[in-house]
Amino acid sequence: MIYSLSDLLIQCEDLRRLPWLRHGSTTRLFNPVPGKKNDELKLLADAWGITPAGVLFSHQRHTNNVAFLSRTSCEPHTTSSFIYNNTDAVGTDAENILACIFTADCVPVFLMDTKNRRIMLVHSGWRGALGEISVRALQSLTTYGTDPADVTAWIGPAIGVCCYEVSEKLAGEFLRKFPNFSEAIHGRHLDLKNLNVRQLESCGVRAKNIHVSDYCTKCRNDLFYSYRAGDTSGRILSAAVILPDK
Ligand SMILES: [Zn+2]
Numbered sequence: 098m099i100y101s102l103s104d105l106l107i108q109c110e111d112l113r114r115l116p117w118l119r120h121g122s123t124t125r126l127f128n129p130v131p132g133k134k135n136d137e138l139k140l141l142a143d144a145w146g147i148t149p150a151g152v153l154f155s156h157q158r159h160t161n162n163v164a165f166l167s168r169t170s171c172e173p174h175t176t177s178s179f180i181y182n183n184t185d186a187v188g189t190d191a192e193n194i195l196a197c198i199f200t201a202d203c204v205p206v207f208l209m210d211t212k213n214r215r216i217m218l219v220h221s222g223w224r225g226a227l228g229e230i231s232v233r234a235l236q237s238l239t240t241y242g243t244d245p246a247d248v249t250a251w252i253g254p255a256i257g258v259c260c261y262e263v264s265e266k267l268a269g270e271f272l273r274k275f276p277n278f279s280e281a282i283h284g285r286h287l288d289l290k291n292l293n294v295r296q297l298e299s300c301g302v303r304a305k306n307i308h309v310s311d312y313c314t315k316c317r318n319d320l321f322y323s324y325r326a327g328d329t330s331g332r333i334l335s336a337a338v339i340l341p342d343k
Pocket of ligand 1: 257260
């Protein structure tokens with residue numbers, strides 16, 4: 098069977114319309130047998146018909162640390178792999194650099210400065226949400242000159258509030274830290290997607306520019322890798338690249 102790109106990747110409609118950007122989160126069909134990261138990146142580049150000048154990712158550790166690879170710092174290097182340790186959000190304004198994060202239930206957050214062409218990918222599980230990594234990622238973009246009003250955000254496929262039950266102690270910790278976001282905490286069920294939405298709104302991203310994938314990775318384990326559904330090695334690859342100006 099031959100699959101089309103739309104079977105292999107979930108995308109945000111608003112971001113898909115941007116001519117300078119490629120983005121998406123992979124379904125299981127993209128890579129039915131979990132393999133090596135580099136093979137997956139090559140597969141994705143081929144699917145998009147691009148030859149990236151480099152790849153940008155991190156050794157994710159559920160931190161709230163953010164890395165930004167600026168065009169100027171990238172150009173003098175001859176290396177093509179930009180890999181950050183102990184970091185859970187990676188961004189760049191360099192063209193043709195494939196930026197990626199890997200998740201299985203945690204929330205992939207795409208932050209795209211549509212005016213200045215800066216991209217950021219965030220891995221936000223409960224630790225990331227508690228540490229407000231999406232806020233820190235946005236702040237990193239603003240230090241390079243991004244206005245939050247120019248940011249389009251997409252919360253990709255992740256575990257839904259339906260399936261994300263945590264301990265009473267942890268739910269209490271979220272309630273104490275985010276008393277204004279209580280609608281994202283339903284008893285012991287956390288709505289991680291909504292927490293990221295609220296955090297982004299609280300720092301100036303416009304509600305109309307924040308889009309959320311409805312997919313719950315655990316409910317739709319047929320489509321996505323889900324840690325809580327028992328996938329220990331398969332991961333959803335979320336990636337974006339700024340296409341070079343022709
Ligand atoms: Zn669910």
